[in-house]
Amino acid sequence: MKIRIVKGPRRRRGVALLYAVSSAFVAAGMVTLMLGVALAGDKTANVQKNTTRSQFLAAGALESAKKTVQESIANWATLPTSGTVDIGGETATYTVRQTGFSRTVADSAGIQTIETGYEINAQAAGGGSPAQAHRVVNSLATPLFQFAVFYDGDLEINPGPSMAISGRVHTNQDLHLGSNATLRLNTNYVHAVGSMFRNRKDNPSLSQGSVLIREWVANPWNLTEPGSYYSMWSQSQLSSLGIPSIGGFDSNFTTGWDLDGNGMYTDAGDLLPFGPGALSYWDEPTGYTGGSGNTVQTGEHDLGEAVVPQIGSIKKYEEQEGGDYVWDATTSAYTPVTAGTGTHSKGYYHDNADLQILVNRTGTAFKAYDSSGTDITTFVTGAVTLGTIYDARQANGGSGVTKVVKINVGALSATGKYPANGLIYAAHNGSATGTSAKGVYLTNGSLLPAKLTLASEDPIYIQGNYNTGNSSVTQKGAAVIGDAVNLLSNSWTGLKTNVTGLPNAANTTYNVAIIAGNTNSSVGSYNGGLENLPRFHENWTGRNCTIKGAMVNTWNSEHATAPWVYGGNRYQAPNRIWSYDTAFNTVTNLPPFTPMAVSARDIVTW
Numbered sequence: 001m002k003i004r005i006v007k008g009p010r011r012r013r014g015v016a017l018l019y020a021v022s023s024a025f026v027a028a029g030m031v032t033l034m035l036g037v038a039l040a041g042d043k044t045a046n047v048q049k050n051t052t053r054s055q056f057l058a059a060g061a062l063e064s065a066k067k068t069v070q071e072s073i074a075n076w077a078t079l080p081t082s083g084t085v086d087i088g089g090e091t092a093t094y095t096v097r098q099t100g101f102s103r104t105v106a107d108s109a110g111i112q113t114i115e116t117g118y119e120i121n122a123q124a125a126g127g128g129s130p131a132q133a134h135r136v137v138n139s140l141a142t143p144l145f146q147f148a149v150f151y152d153g154d155l156e157i158n159p160g161p162s163m164a165i166s167g168r169v170h171t172n173q174d175l176h177l178g179s180n181a182t183l184r185l186n187t188n189y190v191h192a193v194g195s196m197f198r199n200r201k202d203n204p205s206l207s208q209g210s211v212l213i214r215e216w217v218a219n220p221w222n223l224t225e226p227g228s229y230y231s232m233w234s235q236s237q238l239s240s241l242g243i244p245s246i247g248g249f250d251s252n253f254t255t256g257w258d259l260d261g262n263g264m265y266t267d268a269g270d271l272l273p274f275g276p277g278a279l280s281y282w283d284e285p286t287g288y289t290g291g292s293g294n295t296v297q298t299g300e301h302d303l304g305e306a307v308v309p310q311i312g313s314i315k316k317y318e319e320q321e322g323g324d325y326v327w328d329a330t331t332s333a334y335t336p337v338t339a340g341t342g343t344h345s346k347g348y349y350h351d352n353a354d355l356q357i358l359v360n361r362t363g364t365a366f367k368a369y370d371s372s373g374t375d376i377t378t379f380v381t382g383a384v385t386l387g388t389i390y391d392a393r394q395a396n397g398g399s400g401v402t403k404v405v406k407i408n409v410g411a412l413s414a415t416g417k418y419p420a421n422g423l424i425y426a427a428h429n430g431s432a433t434g435t436s437a438k439g440v441y442l443t444n445g446s447l448l449p450a451k452l453t454l455a456s457e458d459p460i461y462i463q464g465n466y467n468t469g470n471s472s473v474t475q476k477g478a479a480v481i482g483d484a485v486n487l488l489s490n491s492w493t494g495l496k497t498n499v500t501g502l503p504n505a506a507n508t509t510y511n512v513a514i515i516a517g518n519t520n521s522s523v524g525s526y527n528g529g530l531e532n533l534p535r536f537h538e539n540w541t542g543r544n545c546t547i548k549g550a551m552v553n554t555w556n557s558e559h560a561t562a563p564w565v566y567g568g569n570r571y572q573a574p575n576r577i578w579s580y581d582t583a584f585n586t587v588t589n590l591p592p593f594t595p596m597a598v599s600a601r602d603i604v605t606w
Contacts, residue, residue, distance in 0.1 A: 170597070426440045
């Protein structure tokens with residue numbers, strides 16, 4: 001037998017097989033390597049994703065903690081040193097501590113702000129990947145009555161006759177400006193945390209009258225400062241200049257007007273978009289050497305909310321875990337229990353008042369207490385009485401009357417029980433809405449022996465000259481804080497009914513700061529605007545309603561909820577002679593227990 005050795009093709013096939021096997025192992029190794037790299041990359045990506053998520057959670061906790069700082073200061077609450085935040089179903093924690101920095105600063109006009117430093121540290125661990133964030137913020141607490149006008153919600157100023165407002169104007173939401181004549185804002189501070197509109201909220205198609213806003217000067221109350229105004233153009237005023245606009249020169253005017261199309265917006269006939277335009281047109285007058293600033297600013301200019309007290313501050317009792325009271329449905333009263341075991345606590349003003357006047361559910365009897373809880377009813381009987389008033393707005397034009405507790409301020413000072421700390425709290429049990437919205441009625445208050453603040457969860461009525469003083473009694477710091485505030489003139493007799501028609505008002509002066517609830521405007525329904533925040537009940541035609549103080553709206557009315565209606569048996573408007581009380585620029589002149597508007601400024605974040 002011959003053995004034949006074949007050297008060619010068969011050997012090559014073996015080599016090919018070897019190469020194929022080797023390649024398979026190499027490929028498998030590469031696949032394994034690539035899979036490992038992919039898995040490692042995916043794991044890294046997940047870690048990065050979770051870390052990023054944790055960073056966002058921690059940043060959210062910083063913002064929440066900053067708001068907590070503001071709310072605690074505004075509501076006279078103890079600042080929590082730590083807290084937990086739920087963000088999209090995930091949690092983050094934070095701690096807060098004071099940095100030790102604190103100072104009181106004043107601007108050129110004397111407006112004073114208490115500035116306090118806080119360090120906030122936040123932690124989160126979304127998906128098991130921890131992250132931290134840190135921030136130092138300064139809280140800025142400014143007395144609310146150092147604003148001429150302060151609104152927590154939308155602010156609408158749309159007077160019929162010409163009207164001038166001096167002092168700072170602020171809203172935490174949107175500002176709507178207009179007039180049937182001329183509205184003049186004589187101030188270096190017109191701020192809307194939301195947007196600013198040159199039309200009515202209830203009818204956005206209406207952009208009426210003239211609105212003039214003063215260019216910035218350091219102290220607008222200094223008569224030597226220049227008084228230069230720039231117009232916030234209405235839609236028709238812009239149209240007369242050949243400039244199209246869906247409203248006026250406001251936050252909706254976003255594209256500006258470049259007459260010659262050269263992209264400059266600063267030539268004759270041009271108009272900047274509202275954002276930069278507001279900073280340019282309402283800065284200091286040309287040639288002014290007293291500093292620089294911007295009168296008109298909105299959320300577009302990074303304004304932040306100024307937090308104010310919640311409505312619970314004026315309630316007799318507000319919900320609080322670990323309070324000292326519980327609601328007894330059988331007796332319709334709040335009953336004291338062992339301290340810290342209840343569901344409610346006294347509202348801030350009720351708790352701090354040196355004179356507390358509480359009326360029973362039927363409005364037939366009252367009790368008075370001092371701050372220690374001592375019954376002093378017999379001492380104030382005569383100065384405090386019960387009665388009724390016809391409030392056509394609350395009666396919806398019908399015949400019902402509203403029960404009130406009347407406080408004769410002049411007689412009260414003679415009882416020896418005028419509140420030592422300057423705070424009266426008065427309210428009814430069982431106040432509801434309509435004519436069941438029982439009220440508090442102040443009379444004979446032209447001469448105040450000392451500073452005075454009245455607070456109530458009910459509507460408040462002021463009858464006649466208030467805090468006007470005379471040659472021997474000076475005007476004092478005074479305020480009313482309630483569900484609504486109603487102004488009755490010197491000629492009010494209390495004889496008005498649904499069939500008597502409107503009684504004629506007389507010129508009346510009220511030197512008082514006002515915090516009042518209101519209703520909301522919507523398209524087709526106007527709440528009366530700032531010009532009707534204080535409510536009227538007479539024919540004021542041709543008569544002067546003079547108010548010197550501050551106008552503040554920080555909550556919606558819960559009892560005096562009837563809608564604003566003009567004319568009929570409701571009221572006719574007065575000549576509104578309203579001004580900010582510049583005495584409030586000095587903190588010692590403020591009414592007792594003036595609340596704060598608290599904003600916050602970020603100092604550093606890391």
